[in-house]
Amino acid sequence: xxxxIQNRNVFLDKIANRLGRDRKxxxxxxxxxxxxxxxxxxxxxxxxxxxxxxxxxxNIHTDFVITNTAKLSDSLKEVVNRYGGGPVITWKDERxxxxxxxxxxxxxxxxxxVDLHVWNYTKKEENIEKANVANVGITISxxxxxxxxxxxxxxxxxxxxxxxxxxxxxxxxxxKSSIVPRMTQAARIIREKVKSGEQVASCINFITGPSxxxxxxxxxxxxxxxxxxxxxxxxxxx
Amino acid sequence: xxxxxxxxxxxxxxQSDVGKAVVEVLERLGCEIEFPxxxxxxxxxxxxxxxxxxxxxxxxxxxxxxxxxxxxxxxxGSCAYMFHEYPHIFQGDPIWEPKAKSLAAxxxxxxxxxVDVLQVEDVGAQLAGRATxxxxxxxxxxxxxxxxxxxxxxxxxxLEFSELSGKExxxxxxxxxxxxxxxxxxxxxxxxxxxxxxxxxxxxxxADAGCLMNIGGRIDRKGKPIKVMHxxxxxxxx
Amino acid sequence: MAxxxxxxxxxDRVDKGLQDSFMRGAVSSAxxxxxxxxxxxxxxxxxxxxxxxxGEEIRQHVLDNLDYYxxxxxxxxxxxxxxxxxxxxxxxxxxxxxxVVEKKNAKKIVKSKSMVTEEINLNAxxxxxxxxxxxxxxxxxxxxxxxxxxxxxxxxxxxxxxxxQIRDVFKEKQGYKKTEKPEExxxxxxxxxxxxxxxxxxGITGCNFAIxxxxxxxxxxxxxxxxxxxxxxxxxxxxxxxxxxxPTFEEMEVLVSLLTRSAVGQKLTxxxxxxxxxxxGGDVDGPEEFHLVIVDNGRSDILGGEFQPIxxxxxxxxxxxxxxxxxxxxxxxxxxxxxxxxxxxxxPLLGGYDDYKELPYASTLCGACTEACPVKIPLHELLHKxxxxxxxxxxxxxxxxxxxxxxxxxxxxxxxxxxxxxKMASPVMSxxxxxxxxxxxxxxxxxxxxxxEFPAPNKERFRDWFKNRPKGGEQS
Numbered sequence: 031x032x033x034x035i036q037n038r039n040v041f042l043d044k045i046a047n048r049l050g051r052d053r054k055x056x057x058x059x060x061x062x063x064x065x066x067x068x069x070x071x072x073x074x075x076x077x078x079x080x081x082x083x084x085x086x087x088x089n090i091h092t093d094f095v096i097t098n099t100a101k102l103s104d105s106l107k108e109v110v111n112r113y114g115g116g117p118v119i120t121w122k123d124e125r126x127x128x129x130x131x132x133x134x135x136x137x138x139x140x141x142x143x144v145d146l147h148v149w150n151y152t153k154k155e156e157n158i159e160k161a162n163v164a165n166v167g168i169t170i171s172x173x174x175x176x177x178x179x180x181x182x183x184x185x186x187x188x189x190x191x192x193x194x195x196x197x198x199x200x201x202x203x204x205x206k207s208s209i210v211p212r213m214t215q216a217a218r219i220i221r222e223k224v225k226s227g228e229q230v231a232s233c234i235n236f237i238t239g240p241s242x243x244x245x246x247x248x249x250x251x252x253x254x255x256x257x258x259x260x261x262x263x264x265x266x267x268x
Numbered sequence: 269x270x271x272x273x274x275x276x277x278x279x280x281x282x283q284s285d286v287g288k289a290v291v292e293v294l295e296r297l298g299c300e301i302e303f304p305x306x307x308x309x310x311x312x313x314x315x316x317x318x319x320x321x322x323x324x325x326x327x328x329x330x331x332x333x334x335x336x337x338x339x340x341x342x343x344x345g346s347c348a349y350m351f352h353e354y355p356h357i358f359q360g361d362p363i364w365e366p367k368a369k370s371l372a373a374x375x376x377x378x379x380x381x382x383v384d385v386l387q388v389e390d391v392g393a394q395l396a397g398r399a400t401x402x403x404x405x406x407x408x409x410x411x412x413x414x415x416x417x418x419x420x421x422x423x424x425x426x427l428e429f430s431e432l433s434g435k436e437x438x439x440x441x442x443x444x445x446x447x448x449x450x451x452x453x454x455x456x457x458x459x460x461x462x463x464x465x466x467x468x469x470x471x472x473x474x475a476d477a478g479c480l481m482n483i484g485g486r487i488d489r490k491g492k493p494i495k496v497m498h499x500x501x502x503x504x505x506x
Numbered sequence: 507m508a509x510x511x512x513x514x515x516x517x518d519r520v521d522k523g524l525q526d527s528f529m530r531g532a533v534s535s536a537x538x539x540x541x542x543x544x545x546x547x548x549x550x551x552x553x554x555x556x557x558x559x560x561g562e563e564i565r566q567h568v569l570d571n572l573d574y575y576x577x578x579x580x581x582x583x584x585x586x587x588x589x590x591x592x593x594x595x596x597x598x599x600x601x602x603x604x605x606v607v608e609k610k611n612a613k614k615i616v617k618s619k620s621m622v623t624e625e626i627n628l629n630a631x632x633x634x635x636x637x638x639x640x641x642x643x644x645x646x647x648x649x650x651x652x653x654x655x656x657x658x659x660x661x662x663x664x665x666x667x668x669x670x671q672i673r674d675v676f677k678e679k680q681g682y683k684k685t686e687k688p689e690e691x692x693x694x695x696x697x698x699x700x701x702x703x704x705x706x707x708x709g710i711t712g713c714n715f716a717i718x719x720x721x722x723x724x725x726x727x728x729x730x731x732x733x734x735x736x737x738x739x740x741x742x743x744x745x746x747x748x749x750x751x752x753p754t755f756e757e758m759e760v761l762v763s764l765l766t767r768s769a770v771g772q773k774l775t776x777x778x779x780x781x782x783x784x785x786x787g788g789d790v791d792g793p794e795e796f797h798l799v800i801v802d803n804g805r806s807d808i809l810g811g812e813f814q815p816i817x818x819x820x821x822x823x824x825x826x827x828x829x830x831x832x833x834x835x836x837x838x839x840x841x842x843x844x845x846x847x848x849x850x851x852x853x854p855l856l857g858g859y860d861d862y863k864e865l866p867y868a869s870t871l872c873g874a875c876t877e878a879c880p881v882k883i884p885l886h887e888l889l890h891k892x893x894x895x896x897x898x899x900x901x902x903x904x905x906x907x908x909x910x911x912x913x914x915x916x917x918x919x920x921x922x923x924x925x926x927x928x929k930m931a932s933p934v935m936s937x938x939x940x941x942x943x944x945x946x947x948x949x950x951x952x953x954x955x956x957x958x959e960f961p962a963p964n965k966e967r968f969r970d971w972f973k974n975r976p977k978g979g980e981q982s
Contacts, residue, residue, distance in 0.1 A: 031587055032584045032585055032587065033583060033584040033586075033587050033588045033589040033590065033783075033796070034584070034589045034590070035580050035581075035584050035589070035590045035592075036589075036590070036591045036592065036602075037591060037592040037593070037594070037598070038577070038580055038590070038592050040592075040594070041576075041592035041593075041594055041748075041800070041802065042573040042576060042577060042592075043573075044594070044802070044806050045572050045573040045576070045748075045806050045809060046573045048806050048807070048809040048810040048811075049570065049572070049573070049809055049810045050810055053573050053574075053577075054571055054573060054574040055574070056574075057571045057574040057575070059753050059754065060563075060567055062560060062563060062564070063559070063560075063563055064556050064557075064559045064560035064563065065560070066551070066553045066556035066557045066560055067557075067560075067759070067760060067763070069552070069553060070551070086773070089773075090776070149790075151788040151789070151790050154790055155790070157790045157791075158704075158738070158790065158791055162700075162704065175774070177773055178772075178773035178774040179773075180774055180778075185789065185791075185792070186786075186788075186789070187786070187787060187788025187789050187790070188788075190789075190790050190791050191733070191737045191791045191792060192734075192737055192738070192791045195730055195733055195734055195737065196734075212763075213759045213762070213763065213774065214756070214759055214760075216759070217754075217755040217756045217758065217759035218755075218756060220755050221719075221754055221755050221756060224719065224720055224755075229586075229786075230720045230722065230780075230782050231782070232586075232781065232782050232783055232784070232785055232786050232789060232792055233736075233737070233779065233780075233781055233782075233792060234779065234780045235733070235777065235778075235779050236774060236777070236778035236779070237776065237777060238772075238773075238774045238775065238776050238777075238778075239776050240776065241728070241729050241730040241776055241777070242728050242729070242776055243644045243645075243692060243728055243729045244662070244728075244770075245643070245644040245645035245648070245662060245663070245664055246644070246645075246648075246664070246669055246672060246688040246691055246692065247532065247668060247669050247688065248532075248535070248536050248539060248662065248665070249669075249688045251688045251689050251692040253692070253693075253696070254644055254692050254695070254696055254728075254729040254730065254731070255642065255696060255699060255700070255703075255729050255730045255731045255734055256729070256730030256733070256734075256776075256777070257730075275968050275969070277918075277928075279968055280928065280967050280968045280969055281928050281931055281963050281964060281967060281968075282961045282962075282963055282964060283961070283964070283968075284964045284966060284967060284968035284971055287968035287971070287972070288968070288971060291972065303969065303972045305921070305969060305973075306921050308917070308918045308919070308921065308924045309914075309917075309918040309924075311915075311918055313911075313914055314911045314914050314915050314918070316871055316890065316893070317893060317897070317903075317907070317911060318890070318892075318893030318894045318895075318896055318897035318898065318903065319894075319897055319898070319911045319915065320894050320897075320898065321898060322911060322912060322915040323915055323918075325915065325918075325919035326915060326918035326919040328919075329918070329919050405870070405872035405873055405874065406872075406873070409872070409873040409874070409876070409877050410873050436874070437830050437833075437874070438830040438870045438872035438874065440830070440870060441870065442869070442870025442871060442872065443870075443871075445867070445869070445870045445871075446953070446954055447950050447951070447952075447953040447954050448867055448953070449520075449831075449867065449868060450953030450954065450956055450957065451520065451521070451524060451956075452520060452524070452831055452834055452835055452868070453870075453957065454956065454957035454958075455524060455834040456830055456831070456833075456834060456870075457957065457958065458957075459834075481960075481961060482958065484958075484959075484961075485943075485954070485957075485958030485959040485960060485961070486957060486958040488943060488958070488959040489945075489957065489958045489959050
């Protein structure tokens, strides 16, 4: 159902009036004179982008692990252990199965006593309660920005927003194929979807490392409201 | 080459030695100097205070004064910049805008003129001592003369240089600001003088009479053994 | 708090600032760190000037077509089930939000940083309803716990407080028992605020950039607080200044890149989030109800006039961090939530000259602000335009100054007057002259000689020397 719009005409009329013209009903998005964003990491290969991402992780207090689908399960297990084990919360995402994590999640963790909650929208608020007490939140990057070291996450009913915010630590699995030079490419991908009539996700997170603040005497504190630690695990899926 | 000197009111009234040095340096470089007596002031004190209309007569006088000049050269980046502002100020004025444009096009700050027009970087000067250089804001940011002074100073024999920390920061002169907001200006010039002291230099060089009057006045008040020199005086040393 | 943060006079505020040595130390070191980071972030791009030009063209295009893009934005928010309220005044905005809050019977409200909600004094309006309003940005939380102090910097609100003072605030108000270590102070805030997010009825956010094409809003933080404010409460209200929007995701991306690099020298901050409407079908987290409040509050009066470029501002505070005057007087001297050069331009426009006529003069017109601005706002020129308006349109300059400037204008345009004046300068000043300097100047010179010597006028003016010198290149 459409939302209400109030007070619009008088408001916009005043703006048009101040601009000395009638209201505009058609404006074409201009051909911009400048395109500096296209120069960043232009022509970089996928391997070069991985290197850029790895280097950038040092600036954003994020551990960087690279692995392949055969070893992903072990890598993930190890990072979770390093973070002190469960409780773990993940999205409901078929990519976990594609990357061979079914055995870890369904057998090994339960055997090892690692409490795992997989997001289940039918359970509503319980998901948030689980996320709030989780030690580790695991998500998968939909698009990854090499320049800034950013994972882009699209929310959905199976991909809860709070999985990447409420747990004490965050692990983001990054398919190598998802890496693009910078936010420019992500914005274009999103725009293409919009233009083809797809509905943009109600929440898109561009996440760059753990939560931090320099509000006290400009001294950097890592881990304020969101995760205190973060690891990116890049998977060679190409 | 015929050069018409725009000496500035500060030099005329308070720092005639700077004016003499300019004349001597340029003559040594083969220029023929003329000084139109009808020149007074570029108008900045009142213009910058907001009295734009009240300043226009003074500006028109300057435009007329230099109408026939081939090159207008000034030992002040700020005053030279003011001439470059004239076209903007007289925008839309059918008589004065074109005149202002032609004045702006032929007006140079001293070091800019020597380096860019005369194509000289070594004027054969010699001065023993350790110096630091104050980059004036209007000259660097607004007039865009960044390299010329250092190109010339590097070729002064016997002169050693120390970098001034915070060199891009205003000295607190700002024309009428220095009296209108005297207490703030004091703190600004005080910090500047501290930064100068930290360099260990025994000479502070600048290219703008206003800044030098401010910095020099503070150095003098604090009784610091640092000599204040206009760049023209340095280039005239041998 | 409203935009105006103090009832004290400008000079008293400045004096207080100049005497606050901790604040001045904190500000100068923060300025240096911010500057270094900003310049580093700009340099590594290699084509920063092009970035700035692109930022400028985007912002100018949006302002020139603002009615169109706001229409598009509101249509698209509505299509996704969000409500849009256009508020021409602070009162309209506040009363709409009060209504929503009352309808929801809300008791607890969490907020993420928003300058425009400060501007419209929203917190007071909500507290009047009996609501508890909790700021979640760490800096703002500290100020709020410490008796609602005003922010002193757009990006680092509590810059003027040291960690010991912050520890004492937490100790006194919340029984905090740990040390002044920033990690421990932040952990304390984390634990306190986590409970607030989970139990709040309404979340209020600002908006860095709205996206017209999709009806989205973009939030930029390092802490992640805005995300929790938007994800957990059942109702979300976003308040935006009417100029804070872009056509599409592609322009949002450019401006966010300019913002994060200019504000904190980061390629991107830790959390950049675009939110579109309320949560969808099966979503568990996210608000059930979403309201976008678009605020004019004096902005449209700036449109179409000589001050329009100030609406290009993306609130990065690069100008604040570059300003040599802010460096010494600090944010509270401006008497407005908007401090530094942007504050000195914007505050008189939104709040009037009665309260802010001194601010445009709190600048040496050195141009550091203009050079730092990522969207090329000619800040120092706008400060100068204010002076012109104050003098020529408003006639607010002091009589003594007017006379002085008239005299100057006459002197500088009449050679006869100049001749008399400049020739007389030396004898007239001689009673005040000691050697070649004046240490206790009369009249307007007094303020100068409080701090420094003033040179005695030359006995022989340069022009006299020039006229009298032997011609022919032989120096005298």
